[in-house]
């Protein structure tokens with residue numbers, strides 16, 4: 138199982154699409170590692186490009202409908218090869234969410250108020266999320282503050298994470 | 313309680329229910345293209361599992377960048393080609409016989425009512441036009457689909473959109489779907505199946521239904537779906553005529569799939585098209601939609617007519633009707649990409665290609681090309697494209713470029729005017 142704790146990259150916008158996570162022109166790469174430099178290349182938030190802030194981050198916290206658009210699994214791969222194994226959002230586009238779990242990564246939805254609270258308390262500050270996957274608990278710390286938030290993961294998603302992804306899971310289970 | 317068409321399809325394909333509302337369903341078709349499949353193939357090879365669940369049910373095309381533009385895209389094609397040979401996959405469409413996946417597979421009769429279809433491509437929802445459950449998936453789902461012939465989904469929740477009224481002249485399926493997405497938003501149907509019903513859909517051709525279903529994903533939907541009817545039977549007849557004694561018997565069989573009258577919906581939306589005007593997007597999200605007249609005068613550098621949304625013969629006919637006897641504005645680069653070789657040769661026969669060329673359009677081979685900004689018409693920073701495609705995301709057609717989505721009629725009219733404008737102004 139992967140590590141789901143790390144420093145937070147806040148992306149304060151809804152509907153961030155997979156073209157913004159990894160532009161189509163990099164889809165010609167045949168290895169995941171080659172995607173590393175291009176994560177969030179085309180994303181602009183308030184006229185600045187958050188791709189400069191990726192270094193050292195392990196968790197993304199964002200708003201609604203994250204990962205909409207193209208089905209490209211290059212989006213979770215680009216996150217993964219940058220050490221980001223967990224995205225916390227108000228909601229996800231279906232394919233992106235499924236792709237995360239299929240890769241053994243975590244995509245967790247929290248209610249809008251919780252997301253608001255995280256942004257208002259921590260955005261712009263050095264923030265760390267400690268994930269206790271067994272207890273379904275995030276401990277979010279930054280700037281002397283600490284918030285604990287419990288989360289839910291369905292049994293099926295949990296077994297995908299534990300199996301290391303859908304290929305291993307399906308290979309064991311289906312003829 | 314009755315069932316929706318998607319529920320009926322699920323129930324007849326369910327092989328496992330690992331937990332909650334997750335169902336693992338068997339697949340009737342797995343479609344592949346050269347962008348998302350090679351990494352799945354490489355992974356299967358590295359696992360020592362270089363095999364496929366059923367070579368007959370796997371259909372493969374090279375469409376996104378074709379002919380290859382550089383060594384990397386050439387390698388993607390090669391991986392796919394070699395894999396198809398190794399695994400005895402007969403339905404493989406390479407240069408000269410290839411076209412945009414969601415146009416060529418229906419044209420070959422590979423999608424039937426009641427089918428379950430996946431592909432590593434978000435616009436796989438297009439195939440729901442045939443009364444199939446067709447969904448875009450990522451590479452890992454594709455990999456498992458190729459190996460095992462199954463895929464996991466939440467049991468479908470359906471949003472029914474009842475489309476009523478009469479389309480005005482110059483208003484097409486593309487305007488209808490842009491209007492719907494403008495109304496429900498890019499997140500409006502996330503995780504749901506959109507069922508398109510009503511008198512407007514009933515009178516639509518298969519091509520127009522494919523345009524509707526194609527953009528279901530732009531509202532977040534897993535799939536779009538239309539009920540199979542006599543139009544579906546007519547379209548498929550040449551492929552199914554040996555399986556049914558008559559068109560009527562095929563119709564009776566297919567219509568068993570139609571949602572029961574007491575089926576339960578998550579949402580029912582009424583969409584009346586009586587007052588619908590030609591639509592265009594103005595921002596970087598497909599739900600940022602306005603009537604064309606409110607964008608009139610927006611200068612365009614490029615006009616692109618093609619893609620899995622609007623590169624079919626009907627679309628080319630509509631555009632040619634506007635372009636006939638006219639020249640596109642000098643500063644406009646017009647590009648038309650017939651979606652399949654079949655569309656291309658039909659357009660030649662009908663004199664449509666000549667109309668495009670006489671008007672000053674460049675005619676490309678069938679390919680996704682400019683639609684995703686990888687080849688054949690990439691925009692420069694600051695340039696604007698009037699496009700019949702389905703995505704206007706920032707950077708989609710080239711970094712810093714702006715894409716306005718619209719119907720082929722509006723795109724053709726905008727090519728002539730040099731700015732976004734209503735096709736009505738070119739009415740003969």
Ligand code: SF4
Nearest residue numbers: 412619620680683684
């Ligand atoms: S034409 Fe565009 S949207 Fe359609 S499959 Fe190709 S790249 Fe995707």
